[in-house]
Amino acid sequence: MQLIPFIFKHTQLPQKSIENTVELLNEDCTVPFISRYRKERTGNLDEVQIGSIVQFKAHFEALEKRKTAVIKAIEEQNALTDELRLKIEQTDELVTLEDLYLPFKKKRKTKAETARKNGLEPLAKIIMAQNHNDIESVALQYTNNEVVDAEEALEGARHIISEWINERISVRNQVRNQLERSALIVTKVIATKKDEEKAQKFRDYFDWSEALKRCPSHRLLAILRAENEGFIRVKIEIDSDEMLRRIEDRIIKSNNSCTPQIQLAIADAYKRLLFPSLSNEILKNAKEKADDDAIKVFSKNLKQLLLGAPLGEKRILAIDPGFRTGCKIVCLSAQGELEHNETIYPHPPQNKGSEAIKKISSLCDAYKIEAIAIGNGTASRETEHLVKRIHFKNPMEVFIVSEAGASIYSASKIARDEFPNYDVTVRGAISIGRRLADPLAELVKIDPKSIGVGQYQHDVDQGKLQTSLDSVVESCVNSVGVNINTASVPLLSYVSGIAPKLAENIVAYRNENGAFKSRTDIKKVARLGGKAFEQGAAFLRIKDAKNPLDDSAVHPESYSIVQKIAKDQGIPVTELIGNSKALKSVDLQAYCTETIGLPTLKDIVEELEKPGLDRREKAKVFTFDQNIKSISDLREGQLLPGIVNNITNFGCFVDIGIKESGLIHVSNLSDTFVKDVNAHVSLHEQIIVKVLQVDVPRKRIQLKLHK
Structure with a gap:
């Protein structure tokens, strides 16, 4: 199959649009550039459609590369026929390609290989011909120094037959299809681990069973994480007796002395070769699908986060709050440049609240501060209460800003290069302030996986995740545009056509x-x-x-x-x-x-x-319920303001101003069926929630979206 028909088969986009888009991609054009400035050539395809062409182009090229390797490997064995070459060249599925290659794949020393060396392949062919009524007598003719009797000869022949059955594409597809339709994923807790504290978050899956095809992505990833951490064992099950009967119906064509030998070979092939291989394959495929679902969720969240509301060019006082080590304060210019930094100690054990209030007030006057950003980590609520007690000379907006990933940035090479003379605590406070001014410009400096939005991001395929997230960041940066005279190297690196080295040269x-x-x-x-x-x-x-x-x-x-x-x-x-x-x-x-x-x-x-219009909304001040300071203050039925801080396929998590985020399960987002969580809430959206249930020992809060 050729490239354009292959992409068309998977995307159903107009062939001319595909052809022109592939030409542009081959000319090293980027997706943002093509979607924005080459609409006539693409037939007005959007970024998502062009992205799918990129994806299937890469898939096709990887498949073609694998075909070349397979053909070469079979040629080296002098086993490549014209018919086999044609089958390989015409296949457009990697699974089919690997099935075609399986008989020629170099294997470790197998029972079948030993049997062949002992001269038993002719006996195996006689058995598979299924036309002898006394196969034991025939088997005696194949005894030798290595094969002492008829039973040993028959056993060796069965090993060869087992391998043939395993390599038969029709049988593999039969087992594969049955697994896809009927496989169960079954878990069993490891008794010695079940009482460990870390195991408790997985206790719902200690003894679990459900149809694999119905297992949602988040649950499958949770189960596999529990297995990886050593708390449970996972296996795939189907009705093996029914499967064996179906294989026998496909292979056995007579009823004579050869039949029991073939039945034994089928049972051996199924138990030792087919089921282990194909059950691993179907679980791997389910994991890949779960990865794709999780990556889609992460990508959607990241896009919303990066396109979060900026405050704009304002003079900001940013606070990275803390108790024992104090609160780090920085004053930033309207362009985000550091103008002042110091530490205050308003909270226990120092309790220098009055001194802190005076200091914040004087800094706001001295640096003409227009807004205050407070990190949402430890001591955030206490710091917010302190700041709101201050009587500022001019109106002052106070924002709570997510700290997710700030510590990663502050210890990074990027941060060291930007602020070589300051420690990680000052850099962290600067990042908090800059996030308020322009989330996109600041968050591009951080590995997206460290930002803390999404589900099971460390369990999915890291290569796929990185590719998807890089694409999201590139899309967001180019959709907003970049001020070349103020942009950092990391921000410029995501501009269409500008690689990191070019970004350095620009700066x-x-x-x-x-x-x-x-x-x-x-x-x-x-x-x-x-x-x-x-x-x-x-x-x-x-x-x-x-x-x-x-x-x-x-x-x-x-x-x-x-x-x-x-x-x-x-x-x-x-x-x-x-x-x-x-x-x-x-x-x-x-x-x-x-x-x-x-x-x-x-x-x-x-x-x-509207030239240069920033399509992002402007940042809005938000206030939590001041009476809720810990999970113990929550009561069923309370209505509380909150901010959506993560979205998953099973619902969304909401910050209600305490350490623990509450969960609005997908069933509590609406009174009707919810297909897409993002259709009901968006990341960092300010909402009202109703408290449904509070589990203090497990630190779990169940919420409902109140409309």
């Missing part, structure tokens, strides 16, 4: 030559060639540039079209921008060319109406 050029004054200046950066400029220029914004289009999502290649529209309207480009009346009167058909059509022209007009 180095900026440090040596000052701010970029136009997009044309970007071409002066070392090693930034025409392809990188084409891919990245429109995502890099320049504030207060001489050409106002340099601070927009209009690609430089389309500047001439904007200039022509302005000329035809009889106004300069500066007056066209934001001029809805003039833009609405434009006949876009008149500006279509061979390469630029209505999709791109509509995007240009939309951008000109």
